[in-house]
Amino acid sequence: MLVTQQKVLRRFWYPVIPSDRLAGGPHPFTLLGTNLVLFRDAAGKAAALIDRCCHRTARLSKGWLDAGNVVCPYHGWTYAGDGKCVRIPQRPGGDPGKNIGVKAFRCTERYGVVWVALEEPLRDIPALPEYDDPAYRRVFEFYEPWQAPGLRIMENSFDNAHFAFVHKESFGIVDEPEPVQPRLEADPAGFTMYADVPVKNPVLQQANLGIASDRTVRHYEKTWWMPFSRKMKVTYPNGLVHIIMTLTAPIDDRRSQVIQFLLRSDSEADAPAENLIKFDRQVTHEDMAILEACDHDVPLSPTGELHMPTDRPGLEMRRMLARLLAEHGESEVRRDGSVPPMLASAAE
Ligand code: FES
Ligand SMILES: [Fe+2]
Incomplete structure (x- = not known):
């Protein structure tokens, strides 16, 4: 697309x-x-x-x-x-x-x-009730262009299978590549995905999370808002909540402008913002290095790339975007100008 x-x-x-x-x-x-x-x-x-x-x-x-x-x-x-x-x-x-x-x-x-x-919006800006909740502090992380389309960035953040590889230096467990299967709950504006994922907990994160162990578990509640923004709510076993908002704007067919900020249930005295940013920047740079080298023209048709079970969130994004196009009388436009034959059935 x-x-x-x-x-x-x-x-x-x-x-x-x-x-x-x-x-x-x-x-x-x-x-x-x-x-x-x-x-x-x-x-x-x-x-x-x-x-x-x-x-x-x-x-x-x-x-x-x-x-x-x-x-x-x-x-x-x-x-x-x-x-x-x-x-x-x-x-x-x-x-x-x-x-x-x-x-x-x-x-x-x-x-x-x-x-x-640019034109009359189909939906309001996504709701984020935690933003005004005094139980959370706000930490701005970054504002920068990525050489990647929003769909690649979105599906990556719902992909449990890449942690052991892309994030092997930060939180991925390299010798446990079998991914946790996600559970999805549909929503007209996107979906929410749930998964409990064991992760490596390096020294910096032990301090950031207040968890003195080299492993922990992330309870993920991740929401995708069509087309290219997400909320990633992580709850740790000690009750700490770490919400990453990743909001992206499509610059053109290849590039996205990304804004990321946090909402945290602890205080600056518990974990300095500087250290939270340091770890999250390591993680996002790991993603960025891979995503910027993937093909920018993401096919909406399920036959356009090969998939595995943990790709379900990305497939659902493609299916919902294909349906959106079909509902508005559009066909998917690909890099070579072709309209894929599978679009009609993907939209059903
Ligand atoms: S005032 Fe002349 S181009 Fe803008
Ligand atoms: Fe990632």
Whole structure:
């Protein structure tokens, strides 16, 4: 599936930038191949406009902000957060007249993140009740582009069979490769997967978790939200809860912008944020090294790649995405331009 070719994917909210990074804009961002300019407008609201001036197509993100309006760097035409042109400096008094402006996109903020939808969203931004629960502290981990499509990133995080290999240096048990089979619970917006997985518990994690043993068990409750975000809730035997939110936005057919933050049921005194980030970064870099070298055009058809039983979550993602396309009258577009014959049956 080439994400920029599937129109229905424009109808979801995507996490584009952490709210605290919006200051100092304007910022360029590419979402599903569409160039955007992001900034905080005069009312303090996050704004997303097409990054293309309506005068001579200059990139607004190369301009600057003037009292919450973005100024084009070419001739100074100035746009408000709703896309309306509010000043044309070459005209008397700068009056832009009526009906001049650029396209503005739906833009909002939740969980300390700016979200954009290119077209009317099919669903709301996923619910995350723990975010406002004082029982949890928040730890920001990273914001960065990965050279991998969202579907590869998503199915990897629901794949119990890769731990013993990809994560052999961090938490995978290399000589126990037989994976735990997951249990899935369907949801209209995705699914939740449950699994109790034995893991290696290295010294840094022993301190991070307060578990003085070289092995422990992760009780996983992982939620996939169509199309490319997930919540990974891990409960350890001592009751500690570690929630990793991995929110991704498709930049283009090959790349995703990834935001990751934690919600933890302990305190900074129990485990410094710096050490939590250190271990999770080791794990995510292990995933990244593999995923960035996989084929970016993930087939939705079950016959497109070979599978094993622990691939069920990834197969379910493919099946649900195929059904989404079919429901909106679309066929899956592949790299060679072909439409796979299995799509119809995958969508049933
Ligand atoms: S191109 Fe933007 S003002 Fe001329
Ligand atoms: Fe992984």
